[in-house]
Amino acid sequence: MKKLLSLASLVLAIIVYSQDKTNNEIKDSGDKSLLIKTDHAELQAKKSAAEEKTKLPKPYNPKADAQSDIRALIAKAKVENKNIMIQAGGNWCIWCLRFNDFVQKTPELKNTVDSNYLYYHLNFSPDNKNEKIFAEYGNPGEKFGYPVFIILDNNGKLIHVQPSEVLEEGNGYSLEKVKDFFKSWTPKS
Template identity: 30%
Template sequence: MRIITTLVISLSLLLSSIATANTTSFTVTPDLPTYSKIYDDQRDPFKDATAALTLAKETNRQVLIEIGGNWCSWCHKMDAFLAKNPDVSEALHSQYVLLKISVSDSNENNNFMKSLPPVLGYPHMYVSTAQGKMILSKDTAELLIGENYSRSQWLSFLSDWSVSATKAQAKISTTASVD
């Protein structure tokens, strides 16, 4: 009898917690690939880029290539900014596959970097279509107001270079050239 009572109480508590969990609102952070989360000198940037392009095609997003490293204080400031601004982080990850490429004294990733336009400072970003066409080289200093990253600058940048925005720009330029 004691076992049955304990079982009934345990089951009641379990069902109660499930019901509460189902009514609680929360946002689940997407499980990002490792190449979107960290700079790692040991990672193969070509393999990661191929994976990022594949994911971008599957999810209808652009690829945002972020060049930097663990040594880069502004890279850490940018990561902290994104962590403190979940709306910006959500806009980033919903419209782009983030690909972090590490450059450092121990591994400059020269073979990968020579295929890109020059880096103007760190972190530096490039936007690529899911088909691998480079459409933007971006100095992240343009996302600052004073010494801090700007929420409005970031959201504007992410919106301006998203898949839907670049498709609209292409349509406008095609229409303009026909006229």
């Protein structure tokens, strides 16, 4: 009887093992299929973003002397009583290009920016990381990614740093959120 129970236990163990192995193989097969679908979707998204990037204006100039440019903007901002809006990022960044395009093609936003800000695109790329300037503003790109928005008052004093992600909506930006952001940091009369 002991041998019969041992044999029955062994057969049961083999059946359980075989069933478990089959389930894992099915699960592994499903996971691989899902992985392939995910990889394909990621590749499609990257391809789509690359195509979109070629069509958008490239506002960042890696060769610019950003320190000199910002000094000149501060002098101009004092005269015009405007704040300075620095959009930090690069032509490599789809979200940077999307934001610039969104502002330039949305009359309501463009009017708000043109009336209240001097707008500057601070480059961050392998060609020119502008490390000294970014350090002056606490390296916001390292903290928040790109684009990141740096608002200076008309004396060049940092008054706000805004990460991009809170302004995003879908594959673009929210008109209401961006409008509120711009209006929150207009110069105080």
